[in-house]
Amino acid sequence: MNEWYKEDLAFIHDVGFGDWALKSAPGILEILNRSQIREGLIVDLGCGSGLSAQEFTKADYKVLGIDISESMIEIARTRVPDADFRVESLFKADIPPCNAVISLGECLNYLFDLDNNSQTLVEFFYRIYNALTPGGVFIFDIAEPGQLTSGTPIKNFTEGEDWIVLVQKEEDRDSEILTRRIITFRKVGEHYRRDDEVHRQQLYKAADVTAKLRQVGFEVETTQSYGQFPLPKAHLAFIAYKPA
Ligand SMILES: C[S@@+](CC[C@H](N)C(=O)[O-])C[C@H]1O[C@@H](n2cnc3c(N)ncnc32)[C@H](O)[C@@H]1O
Numbered sequence: 001m002n003e004w005y006k007e008d009l010a011f012i013h014d015v016g017f018g019d020w021a022l023k024s025a026p027g028i029l030e031i032l033n034r035s036q037i038r039e040g041l042i043v044d045l046g047c048g049s050g051l052s053a054q055e056f057t058k059a060d061y062k063v064l065g066i067d068i069s070e071s072m073i074e075i076a077r078t079r080v081p082d083a084d085f086r087v088e089s090l091f092k093a094d095i096p097p098c099n100a101v102i103s104l105g106e107c108l109n110y111l112f113d114l115d116n117n118s119q120t121l122v123e124f125f126y127r128i129y130n131a132l133t134p135g136g137v138f139i140f141d142i143a144e145p146g147q148l149t150s151g152t153p154i155k156n157f158t159e160g161e162d163w164i165v166l167v168q169k170e171e172d173r174d175s176e177i178l179t180r181r182i183i184t185f186r187k188v189g190e191h192y193r194r195d196d197e198v199h200r201q202q203l204y205k206a207a208d209v210t211a212k213l214r215q216v217g218f219e220v221e222t223t224q225s226y227g228q229f230p231l232p233k234a235h236l237a238f239i240a241y242k243p244a
Contacts, residue, residue, distance in 0.1 A: 004112050005048075005069035008186040008195045009165070014049035014075050016160045020105045020229075021048065025055035027227020028139055031239055032061075032100055035137050040099035043131070045090040045140075046107025050076025053083045056102075066093050068112050089113040091124055095131035103140035104226075106235065109201035111177070116202060118212075125216040125240075135244035138218065141226075141237040145176045145203040162187035176203045206236045213240045 005013065032038070042056050047065030049072050056063050063083035067073050073085045086093065091113045095101065108124075110116065128138050148154060153170040168181040180199045185192040206222060213220045218240035224231055231237060 002068060002070065002112070004110075004197055004199060005067075005072050006195060006197065007071045008163070008184045008193065009182065009197055010049060010069055010071035010075060011186065012160070012163050012165050012184055013072070014051070016158060016163070016165070018049075018051045021051035022055070023229035024104055024226035025052050027225065027229055028052075028102060028104075029055070029059050030227055031137065031139060035241070036135065037099045037137065040133075041096065042100045042102055043095055043098045045093075045101060045103040046105065046110075047076055047085065048072045048105065050079040050083065050085070052102065052104055053085075054080045057082050061100075064096065064098070066090050089115075091115050091120060095127055097133060098131055099133055099136050101128050101132065101136075101138045101140075106141060106143040106201065108140060109143045109178075109203060111200040111202055118202075118204070118208065121204070121209075122212050122215065125212055125218070129216045129218060129242055132242045134242060136242045138213075138240040138242075139237065140240075141231055141235055142204050142206070142209060143178065143201060144206055144234045144236060145171070145173070146234040147171050147178050147203065171203070176205075177201065178203055203234075209238065213238065217242070219243060 041062045044053050044065040047067050053063045053065045065085045068089050073087045076085050148171045155168045157166045163186040166183040170179045178201045182197045184195045210220050221239040223237045
């Protein structure tokens with residue numbers, strides 16, 4: 001069992017933070033449709049609890065979801081029995097020949113896999129490019145530097161019926177690393193169970209990501225929303241096309 005998105009945070013992400021995946025899905029399906037990708041395999045990297053995989057499956061695509069969190073994949077397998085799921089780092093996974101690769105919710109920023117850096121990002125983009133069929137598309141979003149407006153850490157909380165999550169965020173302006181300290185309380189029987197996680201993310205600048213995608217051979221568009229779903233501040237989505 002790894003240390004991130006363990007059982008309680010995976011549950012809380014699924015029940016309390018599903019909007020990103022669910023509200024992005026119609027916009028993504030629209031991009032696929034515009035790109036004449038109306039069937040075939042979508043690889044969903046950092047698929048989490050399978051919310052987007054379920055939407056893609058409903059639209060008759062085949063889906064392979066890959067996530068580093070066992071607990072996320074456990075929920076995903078129950079939710080979408082028709083899709084395939086693997087517990088693996090997206091930076092190391094073999095990506096099979098496919099029509100589209102999707103990664104929603106700033107998955108490429110996470111430093112869970114210490115091999116994630118700007119050099120391995122290019123290698124990762126090459127692997128995706130090689131896996132995509134000509135005319136295929138890679139759609140993903142990233143968090144950029146500037147997540148916090150001031151230099152001081154901020155703290156907030158979000159609550160649901162039987163859980164609460166407390167988050168402290170701190171951005172190091174020099175290393176461009178965002179650290180989220182996360183404390184969860186989830187009701188189990190009569191008591192609330194506490195768990196703690198620390199998530200570090202390398203924040204990537206949009207211009208650098210665009211340059212790397214072009215270096216690999218992609219044609220690149222960027223957008224601040226997936227259809228009707230606007231991304232939060234200091235986030236950007238990329239639509240990277242492999243020429244037909
Ligand atoms: C914010 S969640 C988004 C989940 C899902 N895409 C969604 O939109 O609901 C980020 C996901 O990325 C996964 N993740 C982070 N680093 C990863 C890596 N190196 N390999 C695979 N999954 C990773 C996490 O486990 C988590 O499920």
